[in-house]
Amino acid sequence: MREGGKRSVTMPKSMVQIQRCDVEQCSYNKNKECHTMAITVGGPQDPCPSCDTYVAIGQKAGVPDVQGAVGACKVSACQFNESLECSAQNIVVGLHDGHPDCQTYRKR
Numbered sequence: 001m002r003e004g005g006k007r008s009v010t011m012p013k014s015m016v017q018i019q020r021c022d023v024e025q026c027s028y029n030k031n032k033e034c035h036t037m038a039i040t041v042g043g044p045q046d047p048c049p050s051c052d053t054y055v056a057i058g059q060k061a062g063v064p065d066v067q068g069a070v071g072a073c074k075v076s077a078c079q080f081n082e083s084l085e086c087s088a089q090n091i092v093v094g095l096h097d098g099h100p101d102c103q104t105y106r107k108r
């Protein structure tokens with residue numbers, strides 16, 4: 001029997017993983033891998049595609065078994081950005097002018 005009125009549910013895409021992060025001073029970084037569940041890329045009025053989750057508190061943080069991924073990305077100028085979500089296969093994060101940037105960013 002058909003269940004009338006039910007909407008189809010779209011499964012979420014798998015999260016875009018952080019392949020490598022060279023910002024070793026970040027508390028979430030261990031051996032150039034990010035170990036927090038989900039980062040946010042691009043802060044308000046940020047001219048760069050920066051990792052807004054970066055923190056350096058002098059001690060390690062995150063979950064060792066977790067490989068970091070992109071949660072939200074506010075960089076709508078990037079060609080991989082769809083509705084403020086990242087659609088790249090994976091991303092790489094590295095230092096730019098002393099702050100962590102998404103190096104997979106490509107201008108539209």
Ligand code: SF4
Pocket residue numbers: 018021022023026027028029030033034035036039051052053054055068093100
């Ligand atoms: S991706 Fe961001 S939060 Fe993760 S280790 Fe690098 S700078 Fe830190």
Ligand code: SF4
Pocket residue numbers: 041049070073074075078079080081082085086087088091102103104105106
């Ligand atoms: S590749 Fe583009 S859309 Fe994906 S996280 Fe980096 S800046 Fe954002």
